[in-house]
Amino acid sequence: MSVYYTSLDHFVLLPVLLLALFGCATLLFDFWVFPEAHQRKYLLIFLGLGEAFAGWAYWRQGAALAINGGEISAFHGAVVVDHFALFFHWIFLITTLVVGLISYRYLEVRDEHHGEYYGILMLAQCGMFFLASGNDLVTIFVGLETMAVSFYVLVGFLRAEQRSNEAALKYLLLGGLSSGFLAYGFSILYGIAGSTLLNDISKAVASRGHSDTILFLAIATTTVGLLFKIAAAPFHMWAPDVYEGAPTTITAFLAVGSKAASFALLMRVFASTLGSARSTWEPLLIAAAVLSMTIGNLAAITQTNTKRLLAYSSVNHAGYVLLGVIAGNNTGYKGVLIYLLVYTFMNLGAFLVLTSLTRKGLAGEDINDLRGLMKKSPGHALWMLIFLLSLAGIPPTAGFFGKYFIFLSLIETGHYVLAVLGCLYAAVAIYYYMRMVKAMFIETEEEETPALSTSFGTQVALVVTGVMTLVIGVYPEPFVRLAQQSFQR
Amino acid sequence: MLETGFFYAFAALTLIGAILTVTLRNAIHCAISLIGSLAGVAGLYLLQKAEFLFAVQIVLYIGGIMVLFLFVIMLVNLDAAARERQYHRHWLAAVICTVGSGALITWFLRQGSGTMHLGQSAPELPSAGNVEALSDVLFKQYLVPFELASVLLLVAVVGSVIMAKKRI
Numbered sequence: 040m041s042v043y044y045t046s047l048d049h050f051v052l053l054p055v056l057l058l059a060l061f062g063c064a065t066l067l068f069d070f071w072v073f074p075e076a077h078q079r080k081y082l083l084i085f086l087g088l089g090e091a092f093a094g095w096a097y098w099r100q101g102a103a104l105a106i107n108g109g110e111i112s113a114f115h116g117a118v119v120v121d122h123f124a125l126f127f128h129w130i131f132l133i134t135t136l137v138v139g140l141i142s143y144r145y146l147e148v149r150d151e152h153h154g155e156y157y158g159i160l161m162l163a164q165c166g167m168f169f170l171a172s173g174n175d176l177v178t179i180f181v182g183l184e185t186m187a188v189s190f191y192v193l194v195g196f197l198r199a200e201q202r203s204n205e206a207a208l209k210y211l212l213l214g215g216l217s218s219g220f221l222a223y224g225f226s227i228l229y230g231i232a233g234s235t236l237l238n239d240i241s242k243a244v245a246s247r248g249h250s251d252t253i254l255f256l257a258i259a260t261t262t263v264g265l266l267f268k269i270a271a272a273p274f275h276m277w278a279p280d281v282y283e284g285a286p287t288t289i290t291a292f293l294a295v296g297s298k299a300a301s302f303a304l305l306m307r308v309f310a311s312t313l314g315s316a317r318s319t320w321e322p323l324l325i326a327a328a329v330l331s332m333t334i335g336n337l338a339a340i341t342q343t344n345t346k347r348l349l350a351y352s353s354v355n356h357a358g359y360v361l362l363g364v365i366a367g368n369n370t371g372y373k374g375v376l377i378y379l380l381v382y383t384f385m386n387l388g389a390f391l392v393l394t395s396l397t398r399k400g401l402a403g404e405d406i407n408d409l410r411g412l413m414k415k416s417p418g419h420a421l422w423m424l425i426f427l428l429s430l431a432g433i434p435p436t437a438g439f440f441g442k443y444f445i446f447l448s449l450i451e452t453g454h455y456v457l458a459v460l461g462c463l464y465a466a467v468a469i470y471y472y473m474r475m476v477k478a479m480f481i482e483t484e485e486e487e488t489p490a491l492s493t494s495f496g497t498q499v500a501l502v503v504t505g506v507m508t509l510v511i512g513v514y515p516e517p518f519v520r521l522a523q524q525s526f527q528r
Numbered sequence: 529m530l531e532t533g534f535f536y537a538f539a540a541l542t543l544i545g546a547i548l549t550v551t552l553r554n555a556i557h558c559a560i561s562l563i564g565s566l567a568g569v570a571g572l573y574l575l576q577k578a579e580f581l582f583a584v585q586i587v588l589y590i591g592g593i594m595v596l597f598l599f600v601i602m603l604v605n606l607d608a609a610a611r612e613r614q615y616h617r618h619w620l621a622a623v624i625c626t627v628g629s630g631a632l633i634t635w636f637l638r639q640g641s642g643t644m645h646l647g648q649s650a651p652e653l654p655s656a657g658n659v660e661a662l663s664d665v666l667f668k669q670y671l672v673p674f675e676l677a678s679v680l681l682l683v684a685v686v687g688s689v690i691m692a693k694k695r696i
Contacts (some may be wrong), residue, residue, distance in 0.1 A: 044671070117669075117670065158657040162682065165679055177670055177673045188684050188687065252639040255640075256640065332529070
């Protein structure tokens with residue numbers, strides 16, 4: 040315990056250092072290098088460079104893992120990089136890049152500032168890093184708060200718009216409450232183990248009996264905090280309002296990045312640290328999963344605002360991913376990883392199309408604004424069709440494989456009722472996704488509206504997410520292998 | 529015995545101060561109750577023999593942050609805020625929820641407190657070694673979260689400027 044900050048520590052922390060540095064650089068160079076308003080979009084270069092360097096660092100970590108196997112543990116076990124963490128780091132990287140690409144046109148349309156936006160985007164990604172890689176309660180909690188505070192700011196970024204302010208305030212208050220619950224659970228876990236390292240807690244939990252009230256209290260409060268972050272029912276109340284009020288690009292970031300990061304933490308905590316107390320947390324997660332699918336699906340049917348609709352659909356998807364954690368065998372965890380990967384591409388894509396609908400003086404968030412999209416912009420309409428089919432889980436799109444592995448794992452572990460429920464709700468979900476398809480393809484526009492706001496960035500992002508959604512659906516083999524490898528320790 | 533008495537006194541000060549902070553109407557009174565609450569926490573630190581944290585709590589929170597609070601209060605239009613209704617119609621539901629979950633947690637804690645073997649308590653330090661012990665933990669075991677906290681604070685500062693400024 041005598042040497043601190045070794046070269047190994049540096050190797051593990053390098054991606055975060057780079058992201059934080061480039062994030063700060065964006066804040067610094069904002070006015071300095073780009074004094075004119077129309078030049079501000081070139082700040083995206085900093086984001087691109089930051090992500091490229093971080094990607095290079097991840098790639099090196101991946102190469103080191105491939106040679107040595109197992110995991111790289113740094114800072115005396117506080118930060119761990121393994122295949123599982125790396126899988127999520129790549130998801131965060133892709134998400135941030137895509138969100139950056141679709142943002143600059145949106146910010147121009149909404150007449151908002153660029154510099155702080157990209158900077159905070161990258162700093163939020165720093166927080167996400169520690170959710171996937173943190174192996175110590177304090178590190179995880181500070182990482183979680185870094186991500187959460189960044190999102191409070193980003194959600195309220197449209198300062199001129201009342202809905203955005205309201206959403207930010209709501210998210211701040213409810214997020215603070217849920218963080219309180221999580222901190223309470225963490226403090227009891229610390230009390231049980233006498234250490235903040237997850238490995239020590241895992242040993243302490245394993246040595247305790249099954250009907251342990253204090254352990255139940257710790258697990259229950261931790262679960263409440265985590266379920267809030269992934270927007271699973273009954274802690275989803277914030278999701279529709281926040282998703283609706285936030286800038287559409289941030290809604291995408293929130294729905295994909297924040298959710299994936301929280302699931303990384305949830306899987307690390309429940310599957311490995313609290314793995315021996317499965318009988319305690321399984322009923323809690325089952326209740327949350329069933330409620331999420333029920334509320335998410337039934338509430339989505341009546342929505343007329345597309346962002347609210349996708350918010351409820353994301354509650355529903357959280358329920359499906361939880362089912363994979365509940366099944367808890369190899370197929371289940373593999374299914375969770377594939378689902379999250381697929382969800383990243385299809386959900387980013389869907390929000391991307393919604394972002395293009397926002398034009399000067401037109402919010403473009405009502406389901407009627409999708410009317411006649413096929414005539415107006417067939418490219419957008421066809422890609423959107425693919426994303427919606429994928430969200431509904433219809434082959435040959437990627438969403439099918441996400442659901443397939445989850446259901447398979449449920450059947451393997453004998454959770455037949457849950458599997459049947461999941462399938463039934465998947466059928467319900469088709470209805471409200473098809474409502475959007477109907478608006479795009481069958482209904483016609485009532486009055487003439489301006490052309491969609493696209494840019495080079497959004498087109499690149501659209502093609503990338505769309506192609507990935509199709510490729511994973513048609514040729515899932517390499518991605519399944521990747522997920523398989525990510526979970527084996 | 530005396531220590532237990534002090535604990536309850538400080539805990540009561542913390543809780544009552546916190547409750548008054550959210551229930552009082554006048555923002556100045558709220559700020560003063562917050563000082564009481566923070567002082568109670570400082571007392572709890574002292575009972576844990578963490579003299580350095582005690583001093584820091586008073587200097588930073590009660591001193592620095594409260595002055596900041598008062599500045600904000602002076603700059604904000606208070607009369608308009610004081611006239612507004614502070615509570616929603618659903619305050620009764622909120623009280624029931626709070627009391628209910630509080631009772632539930634207390635029950636669980638009472639049931640399980642016997643089985644809770646807290647980790648070995650840290651060896652008692654000579655009061656001179658307090659700061660050294662703290663920095664030892666902060667810069668060795670918790671180096672990463674300590675550094676990460678600077679990112680967190682940066683985001684918070686930048687965010688509050690964005691929110692407060694009309695036009696950047």
